[in-house]
Amino acid sequence: MRNLLRFIIQHHFLILFLIIESxxxxLLFNANPYHRVRFYSSSHKVSGRISNKMENIKDYFSLYNENQKLSEENARLYNRLKSSYRLVAADTIFEGDSLSQRKFMYLTARVINNTVxxxxxYITLDRGSAGGIEPEMAVISSDGIVGIVKTVTPNYAAVLSLLNRDFIISAKIKKNGYFGxxxxxxxxxxxxxxxxxxxxVQVNEGDTIVTSGFGGVFPEGFMIGTIDHFRLKGGNYYEITVNLSSDFRKLSYVQVIRNYARQEIDSIEYSVNQ
Amino acid sequence: MIRELGKYLFLFIVLIAAQLLVFNNIDFSGYINPYVYVLFVLLLPFKTPKLVILVSSFMLGLSIDLFMGTPGVHSSATVLMAFSRPGIMAMYSPREGYQTGTYPRLEQFGIEWFIKYTVTLVLLHHFALFYLEVFTFHHFFSTFLRALLSTILSSLLIIFSQFFIFRR
Incomplete structure (x- = not known):
């Protein structure tokens, strides 16, 4: 017993080091994707406020680019308005009448914290469950896809960025529809x-890659990027490197997409898997 | 003693704030991220009990982890660094040993000693940090390069800071 005590006292530095290090x-090994997100969002109750203040200041520096982007987007949306079209036939049916049902709803949010x-x-948004954001909703910017909402608090949402090793999405080549x-x-x-x-499959550099819409999170056909280069892997499948169209270093305003059909899609896929 | 404690507590908080608000926003092409908060571990006085070094380093790493959302990564790297500190100090000890009443600072032991001391410990910390973060040897060389370049930048920032901040 005394020898043991002496041993502990003699090597207390090493022993304490081993305890703290293990x-x-x-903490590190136990961090599966779920824990990581919990860790992240819980830490945000502390630092969310600070990040918000910081971002308020930083916003001023990107005002010019943001305005440019917003006005471009406005123009694009104006082009889709009913008033931008001319009635060519009396029986033409337009989008948005009682024959169509809303499938996707877009909410805007501001990025208050983002790492690359x-x-x-992860990305933190200044809008949470009180603002209608729920987990598993898609997040896009005006340039392309950004990520998927993982957890929400009443006022903030943590988004799994595309730049995360846990992120995976079904994408397809726009011109021929092959997906992976x-x-x-x-x-x-x-x-x-x-x-x-x-x-x-015929693949060329510069081909557009878009979301496939499978999984019900992202709507179909959203821009992801273009093919930078590709190579055959194992002789049967291509491994394609995609140049992402979103610039993750400059994110400031994003849209969060709610899919009204998602629950129904989930439940039918679940019943098939049973 | 109490004044000293207050000073290091202040340094602790300032370094965390500086890391989160300034240095985390510096990154060149996703490769180089300086982690300057380890300066705290470097500057603790010689007479600090070893246990206090370990525990305070753990608190430092854990605080950074909490704010950056990286469970365990920074704390394990910083604790490893704190553990190696006495050994590295003994390795670079001047011929007559470290006098009582001196501090591990640039102005007391000269630039050469401080560079050796800083670079060795920062190198250790950064390599542990980057490999733990990636947690694979898959892209061994790209991680190696990131760790190496970041070490250079962090060490430079730490050494330069000594000329401005702790001049008394």
Missing amino acids: FSLF NKQYN PLSWNGNSTEYATLVDIPHH
């Missing part, structure tokens, strides 16, 4: 990797 590593330099990046999973490779903020495209 606790830290325990980690392997598991797209994920980030953890290297550069500008590129993601699309795999499982069979080798007989």
